[in-house]
Amino acid sequence: MSRGHTHLAGFEPLLDILRCPQTGSPLILTSRMELEAAAAGVPSQSVPAAAVGALVSPGSSRAYPILGQVISFLEDDVLRLSAAVEGPGREQTAEAAIKRDVKRWYDEFGWKRTQNGQYGDTALFSQLGNSAHGFYEMASHLSILHRFMGGEFLLDAASGAIPHPEYLAYGWFYRYRVCVDFSLTALQQAAATLGDRGFYCMADICRLPFRDGVFDGVVSGYTIQHVPASSQAQALAELYRVLGPGQVCCILTDARPARLRPAVARLARMTRRRVRPRVETSRTPSTGSSAPPPSRLYGHAPTARWWRRQLSTLGCRYSVKALRILAKDEFESCFGNSLGAARRLRVLETTLPRALASYSRYLLVEMSKREESRR
Numbered sequence: 001m002s003r004g005h006t007h008l009a010g011f012e013p014l015l016d017i018l019r020c021p022q023t024g025s026p027l028i029l030t031s032r033m034e035l036e037a038a039a040a041g042v043p044s045q046s047v048p049a050a051a052v053g054a055l056v057s058p059g060s061s062r063a064y065p066i067l068g069q070v071i072s073f074l075e076d077d078v079l080r081l082s083a084a085v086e087g088p089g090r091e092q093t094a095e096a097a098i099k100r101d102v103k104r105w106y107d108e109f110g111w112k113r114t115q116n117g118q119y120g121d122t123a124l125f126s127q128l129g130n131s132a133h134g135f136y137e138m139a140s141h142l143s144i145l146h147r148f149m150g151g152e153f154l155l156d157a158a159s160g161a162i163p164h165p166e167y168l169a170y171g172w173f174y175r176y177r178v179c180v181d182f183s184l185t186a187l188q189q190a191a192a193t194l195g196d197r198g199f200y201c202m203a204d205i206c207r208l209p210f211r212d213g214v215f216d217g218v219v220s221g222y223t224i225q226h227v228p229a230s231s232q233a234q235a236l237a238e239l240y241r242v243l244g245p246g247q248v249c250c251i252l253t254d255a256r257p258a259r260l261r262p263a264v265a266r267l268a269r270m271t272r273r274r275v276r277p278r279v280e281t282s283r284t285p286s287t288g289s290s291a292p293p294p295s296r297l298y299g300h301a302p303t304a305r306w307w308r309r310q311l312s313t314l315g316c317r318y319s320v321k322a323l324r325i326l327a328k329d330e331f332e333s334c335f336g337n338s339l340g341a342a343r344r345l346r347v348l349e350t351t352l353p354r355a356l357a358s359y360s361r362y363l364l365v366e367m368s369k370r371e372e373s374r375r
Contacts, residue, residue, distance in 0.1 A: 008053045011066065013176065014199050017153060017214040020057035020064075021073050021207045027055040027064070035063060038081045045080050054079060064209075069191045070184060073203040095228040098298050099182065099204070102226050106183040109293045111161045119189075120293065122163045125222075126328070133331045136342035140324050141166040143350070144219075144250045144364065151216025151247075153178055157205055157239060158223035161189035168193070170219050178215070180205065206234045210242045213369070218242070218249035225254040229300040233310050240314050243369045251365040252323060254301040258358040304357040307365050318367040321353035322360035330361070 008029055018027050030038070032047065035054045039045045047065070054063040055071060061082035064073050110121035126137065141164065148154065150173030159179035162168060171177035177198045179190045187200040203209050205220075205227065218239055227235045236251075243249050304320050311318040325345060326334065335341035349356060357363060 008066070010196065011055075011071070011199070014178070015055075017178075017210050018055065019209060019211050020060060020062065021203065021209040022062060023057055023060045025057050025059045027057055030054050030056045030063065035065075035079070038063070039079060042080050042082065047079065048077075056081065067184070068188075070187045070200045070202055072184075073201060073209045074182075077202070095231055098228045101295060102298055103182040105293060105295060105297050106160070106181075107185045110297075111183055111186040111189055119161055119163050121160065124293075126163070132335065132337045132339045132342045133328055135339060136324065136326075136331060136345060137328075138164070138166055139342070139346050140349070140362070140364075141252070142169070143323075144252075145169055147248050147250050147366070148173065148217050148219070150174055151244075152176065153215050155180065155210075155215040155218045155239075155242060157208075157218060157220040158182070158226075159190050160186045160221075162193050167221065170217075171197070174216065178210075180208065206231050206238060208238045208242055212241055213244045215242050215244055216247055218247070219251075220249070221252045222254060224251065225299045225301040226297065227300075228298075232300070232302060236310055237314065240316060240367060240369065243367070245369050246371045248366060248368045251363075251367075253307075253363050253365060254299065255357075255360060255363045256301045256303045257360060258303070304360075304363060307363065311365070311367055314367065316367045316369055318365070319354070320357050321364045321366070322349045322356035323362040323364040325349060325356060325360045327361045 008031060011029060015027065015029060019025065020027055031053045032051060035051065035056075036047050038056070039047055048067065050067045051065040052068065053066045055066070056063045061080065063079040063081055064071055065077055065079060066072075106121070111119055114120055114123055116123075145166075148170045152175050154171050154174040154177045156162070156171070156177055156179045159177075159181050160183070162179070171194075175197075177194060178201065179187060179194070179198055180201045180203050181187050181190075182202065182204070184202055187202060190198060191200050201209060205223065220239060224232050224235055239249050239251070307320045308318075311320070325348070331342075331345075349360075353364070
């Protein structure tokens with residue numbers, strides 16, 4: 001077997017769960033040589049230099065190129081294998097423009113490393129180094145670890161570069177972690193971390209390239225808020241569609257808190273006991289790099305009420321809980337670097353998760369598919 005075919009053979013376990021995102025039909029693994037021959041008869045159609053092969057939908061004559069370890073299911077990258085197939089056009093809608101801007105933000109900044117070695121996204125929104133807030137954030141992420149009890153495939157929807165060690169733990173007991181993201185940069189970084197234990201698909205979370213009910217677990221971290229507001233319900237429905245019967249999907253997400261949230265912030269301050277003096281922090285943390293983000297990152301965070309309403313339409317078992325009451329700048333402004341305050345906040349959040357959901361800055365949304373949904 002040639003080296004190219006040996007590389008392609010590594011994608012065979014994924015074929016059982018894939019489908020064409022456009023037609024829903026099965027896909028066939030094709031080598032670069034076969035792809036070039038099939039595309040030769042189509043005017044102005046060329047195979048990208050980085051493509052080692054493709055997944056082909058015979059019914060639609062569409063090919064999704066395999067770029068090293070990454071399969072691209074994005075419409076802009078589709079290859080036509082028939083002159084009768086309309087070429088991928090640039091969709092001119094407000095939603096498409098938002099998605100392109102988000103992809104560009106992460107490709108050019110979010111999943112590039114800054115001068116201090118951190119990813120741009122992590123430096124802006126998460127925690128640098130060891131600190132009380134770092135403990136607070138990590139403890140919230142680890143609180144869902146027991147949900148991922150193992151199986152064949154774990155879907156990491158909008159995986160990013162898998163920047164935190166606790167994120168890696170979610171996939172410990174699965175044979176394969178399937179990483180999906182808009183950003184090629186993110187998936188290349190994820191592949192450098194996971195290697196052969198992962199599959200990497202560049203795809204739209206609103207149109208996943210997977211068959212119904214094939215995943216033994218689904219996790220999506222801080223993703224839905226970056227999907228256009230008009231498409232967020234569709235993204236949620238897609239995550240539920242691919243979730244296996246009896247399995248659990250965990251969504252970590254930004255939230256738009258209720259108007260009474262200042263009262264909860266005051267309650268959080270009451271947990272303070274002999275903390276260090278208040279520390280003023282900038283609302284725009286330093287990224288450790290002289291290069292600013294290429295643009296403002298789109299975000300539309302739904303409320304806890306929105307989540308409950310959408311989940312009820314899916315007919316699933318679900319819960320909407322507080323993940324973290326406070327954002328990074330709020331925590332540091334209130335408590336500085338107090339580890340004791342971080343611990344007490346976590347006790348509060350785990351004691352009253354549903355009651356605090358409407359007032360929290362971040363939510364944990366869980367949904368499970370009923371066993372009777374098995375086909």
